[in-house]
Amino acid sequence: MARTPQDVTDAELAILQVLWEQGPLPIRRLTEALYPEGKTAQYSTVQKLLERLESKNCVARDRTQSVHVFKAMIDRDELVGRRLRQLAEELCGGSWTPLLTHLVQAEELTAKDRQALRQLVEDLAQPQPKKDRRGKGKS
Numbered sequence: 001m002a003r004t005p006q007d008v009t010d011a012e013l014a015i016l017q018v019l020w021e022q023g024p025l026p027i028r029r030l031t032e033a034l035y036p037e038g039k040t041a042q043y044s045t046v047q048k049l050l051e052r053l054e055s056k057n058c059v060a061r062d063r064t065q066s067v068h069v070f071k072a073m074i075d076r077d078e079l080v081g082r083r084l085r086q087l088a089e090e091l092c093g094g095s096w097t098p099l100l101t102h103l104v105q106a107e108e109l110t111a112k113d114r115q116a117l118r119q120l121v122e123d124l125a126q127p128q129p130k131k132d133r134r135g136k137g138k139s
Contacts, residue, residue, distance in 0.1 A: 007086075008079060012053050015046065016072055016079070019059065024071035 008016065018033045019025065025033070027047055035042040050070055053059040062069040084099070092098045104117070 008053070008056070008058060011045075012049050012056075012058070013079075015049055015053060016058065016074070016076075019070065019072040020076055024062070024069045026067045026069050028067075030070065 014034055015030060018030055022029075022033065027043065027050065030050070031038050031043045031046045034046060050059060050061075054061055054070075058072065058074045059070045060073045062071070088094060088096050088099045109117070
């Protein structure tokens with residue numbers, strides 16, 4: 001299966017996870033977090049991965065200091081949603097039902113999780129306010 005240009009590889013995802021957990025970091029600190037006993041080759045690898053993530057608009061580089069600092073421009077929820085939509089399309093013909101059914105049945109849900117799902121379904125069943133052409137709710 002071919003990847004779309006905006007897909008994030010596992011190696012790129014590892015960088016994003018560090019940025020999500022620790023916040024903006026320079027390349028050296030990212031390399032240390034990913035490769036505690038790293039060498040020059042790992043630094044170069046992280047640099048190349050950051051360039052790819054930057055071209056995908058997943059990270060941004062702050063060039064105002066002598067040491068460039070990178071921050072995540074995509075949040076975890078957005079990436080999870082993107083990957084789940086892609087998975088539903090590839091495996092289930094775009095239908096979410098088989099994917100969601102499997103996830104709910106395959107994992108033992110806590111009472112809190114079950115209640116959160118019930119509330120989500122109830123909220124989704126409520127009529128949504130109509131939006132005008134500018135995307136704002138009508139009064």
